[in-house]
Amino acid sequence: MEHIQDQTLYQVHLGDLFDGPMDLLVHLVKKNEVDIYDIPIASITQQYMEYLEWMKSVNIDVAGEFLVMAATLTYIKSRMLLPSHDEEGDEEDPRMEIVRPLAEYLQFKYAAEDLMERDRLDWDVFLRKGLNGVEAWPDGYPEGFTQVSLFQLIDAFQEIVKRVSPRYFLDVTPETISVRNRISQIADILEDRGSVTFRELFDTEVTKTDIIVTLLAILEMAKLQLIRIMQHVESGIIRIFRG
């Protein structure tokens, strides 16, 4: 038993060393100092495989993404071995399948480095903050109150869910949120103007989903008697009033 425990203790994830197959590939291409547009695919594939083998040998859990990339590399290697069917050589270099995503990924690696080189707040530059508000700020806030951000609101939400059953929130889905959002918007319009024509509420809709969402919002509001829906006897225009 102890032996097994030891093994799991030393288990490392390949992802801890490399963030993913792209990251490993960048490392190999860099180590070999080759042009990414002219990757010696056979040699890189071999090194990639050796790396995976080494990882397995030291008990590292190789994630699926690494295997997918291994398959892609092997496939490209085999395509390189086949003679080109197109005499004029118009056929695309099979390596492009990996070069394009690699180049794009590299762009963002550089961009991340550029960001790190800027004068970062709370590392290179600092603000004046966290004063307990004695000077110039005499009327402070009551104790026990904190300033809020969206994530704190979401945190509060998750806390409640942990405490009570998640089933109270089963009705919170992207679809119902969009209906709730529309209800809120219609309430805004009615607060500002008192009433609105049925038609107007659909004027800005662009997609079919939007139209359905607006319709569901109106129905829900009518059910809760937040609105009254009236039709003009002569013109036939339907108008929505605050309930």
Place this chain on the structure above:
Amino acid sequence: MDNLKAIIESLLFVAETPLKLDKIKSVLEVADRKAIRDALSSLAEEYESDNRGFFLTEVAGGFQIRTRPEYGRWIRRLKETRPPRLSRAGMETLAIVAYKQPVLRSDVEFIRGVDSGGTLRTLLERGLIRIMGRRDLPGRPIIYGTTRKFLEIFDLKDLNELPTLKELKDLGETWPNDSR
């Protein structure tokens, strides 16, 4: 050390409590107390003669830059427009209203398991929630929803920006080496 005065000024600027001379001495590893003291007086004089919006004062055994009292009224005006602070109960209640609106007080209390009348009233007063109408039920209970001010304060374009539980769960755990 070059720029001793400017470095001390930057320390004073970020210090959250009055900065003791010995603290400056140890941070900068400067042996000469007099050099620090000279830099401090020269900063104090410059703030006076240059008519800065702040001054250097010796308080509670240390040095601190403070805004001039005569500008207090403007600073209070600035601070009044800040987002409100909310208690834990306030956040919870607001989260329930945001996610479950249009919602009744009894729904909120059923979920939270505690009386929430006072919290709802506070949220109403702060303009974060509003009365959308009344249910056709005994006692005509109030229906609550969030306001435009709520969206502004939480920097939301609309309620569609609220993630669902499932979506939060799908994102999985944070990376351990990223969380402080």
Place this chain on the structure above:
Amino acid sequence: MDNLKAIIESLLFVAETPLKLDKIKSVLEVADRKAIRDALSSLAEEYESDNRGFFLTEVAGGFQIRTRPEYGRWIRRLKETRPPRLSRAGMETLAIVAYKQPVLRSDVEFIRGVDSGGTLRTLLERGLIRIMGRRDLPGRPIIYGTTRKFLEIFDLKDLNELPTLKELKDLGETWPNDSR
């Protein structure tokens, strides 16, 4: 108003987030935007010429006083700041969101080639990215973008200030640091 410059300076001194010109205008009830702008540039110049320990910068759509980067090491000593560790994965993901926004989780994962849920969540919790809305696709997937805090932390006036991505043809000449 007398002392407009000094009053604005005191506001900048206490503001916790970059102060927008319009905010200064409304707090001070000054109609003249140019007077405010002049006061701001004159403050910025004075901080330079007087060799102050801080400088005035325009960031995230507002103005803010910050300590000079060359004194960062002393302030870190004072505050005993530990490196604000965002992992390489975090920085990569942040860069992708910054440049490709509005962006879906699946777009990020396509580029990085790995699951990025946990990293996105970390960035959300740190307030560096935000949920911008949802795409009109099955499952209404969340759209991500960067926040004002992102601009503040990386000293950017706005997103247009992000340096352009390196041309693909230039890649491979220099290599990103392998900080492994």
